[in-house]
Amino acid sequence: RAGVIVPEGIIFQSSNAYKALRKMLVEDYLWAVVSLPAGVFNPYSGVKTSILLMDKTKAKQNDSILFVKVENDGFDLGAQRRPIDKNDLPEALKILQSSDVDNTEMAHWVEKSKIAESGDWNLSGERYRVSDELGLSHYEMVEIEKIVENKKFAIVDGPFGTQLHKDEYVENGIPVVRISNLGYDTKFKSKNLVFITNDKFQELQRSVVYSGDVIIAKTGATIGKLGIFPNYYDKGIIASSCIKLSPDRLKTFPEYVAYTLSSPQGQNQIINYASGSTRNTINIKPFSKLKIPLPPLSVQEEIVAEINGYQKIIDGARQVVENY
Numbered sequence: 548r549a550g551v552i553v554p555e556g557i558i559f560q561s562s563n564a565y566k567a568l569r570k571m572l573v574e575d576y577l578w579a580v581v582s583l584p585a586g587v588f589n590p591y592s593g594v595k596t597s598i599l600l601m602d603k604t605k606a607k608q609n610d611s612i613l614f615v616k617v618e619n620d621g622f623d624l625g626a627q628r629r630p631i632d633k634n635d636l637p638e639a640l641k642i643l644q645s646s647d648v649d650n651t652e653m654a655h656w657v658e659k660s661k662i663a664e665s666g667d668w669n670l671s672g673e674r675y676r677v678s679d680e681l682g683l684s685h686y687e688m689v690e691i692e693k694i695v696e697n698k699k700f701a702i703v704d705g706p707f708g709t710q711l712h713k714d715e716y717v718e719n720g721i722p723v724v725r726i727s728n729l730g731y732d733t734k735f736k737s738k739n740l741v742f743i744t745n746d747k748f749q750e751l752q753r754s755v756v757y758s759g760d761v762i763i764a765k766t767g768a769t770i771g772k773l774g775i776f777p778n779y780y781d782k783g784i785i786a787s788s789c790i791k792l793s794p795d796r797l798k799t800f801p802e803y804v805a806y807t808l809s810s811p812q813g814q815n816q817i818i819n820y821a822s823g824s825t826r827n828t829i830n831i832k833p834f835s836k837l838k839i840p841l842p843p844l845s846v847q848e849e850i851v852a853e854i855n856g857y858q859k860i861i862d863g864a865r866q867v868v869e870n871y
Contacts, residue, residue, distance in 0.1 A: 548602045549576075552583075555595040558670035559822025561830050569668035573659055576601040579613040579643060580670050586624030593624075597670070600643070611656040613646060614672025615639050665836055673819045686842045692835035694804070696793045702835050704765060705754050705787040716741040721748040722783040724756060726764045726772060729789070731814075732858075733805040735762075735774035748784060754791070756783045759801040761792045763808065763817070765829040770821050771814045775801050790829060803847040806854050807839045 557565065558580070578600055585595035621634035638653060648654045657675045662668060695701035705711075716723070720742035727739040748755075756762060756776045764772035766788050776783060776791075785791050794801045807813050820834045821827040842850070 551599045578605040581615045590626045611658045615654045686840040688838040689841040691837050694798045696795050701793045704790045705785040706751050725786040726769045729772040729774040756791045763790045765790045771817045802851045
């Protein structure tokens, strides 16, 4: 038996060594994973951690693993760690001791077969709440990779930093989409666009974006910012800090995909598909398995039209405030 506290990267990272380790734990040792908030070990480290609870006897008796989520431990999560009223630890301990829990916000069981499905043996409990949290359960939940165009570069990230340098930007040419051009409201922000020459563009064909492509920030505190590449540019390139999706117009509207991913539930799922021991980053392969509800095109069109209507009201109110 053992209880081991590990950096969050251990339960996410996609290299073969980490996947092999998680596979062995799930199959033979692991019975529970307790997710702790970032900051629990301040002031020494602010990294997010999890507790892996192992017991060979329990592991063989269960075909599921218990995931428990602790959000507060009785102290705030700043450097000073001042006492607060909220403390999930007693309830978490009670759940672990009894192992008798229905699916709740704090704890739920996940079958080992479900963890094994993707092949990466990810041990983030929130990842397995996708269908429940995104709602619209009467519509089919479809993986992102199944609603993009049927081409090689339908889901890609930007070129490596070594392939595109700031000193290669020019005043006019092919636009480069960076995180500063994205937001949490799905609107594309062209104010800070930079450009590269057509010759440089030819070197970076893998990372090309066209009108209607959905672009998402993939790293650091900006994960989840997004925008739709506008039709007033023929084409562009995404920077290394971004991912682009090319939605299949026969299956979905780009606006519907963008609005779904920008919702609180969608943002939560995007964050859950990010990994990293020091700085979270979205990896393409696991991210392509993220599921969203897919209504018929007619229903998607109604949803987009309704949200656009609300957005116009919001924009109008914002303009009044700014003028006032």
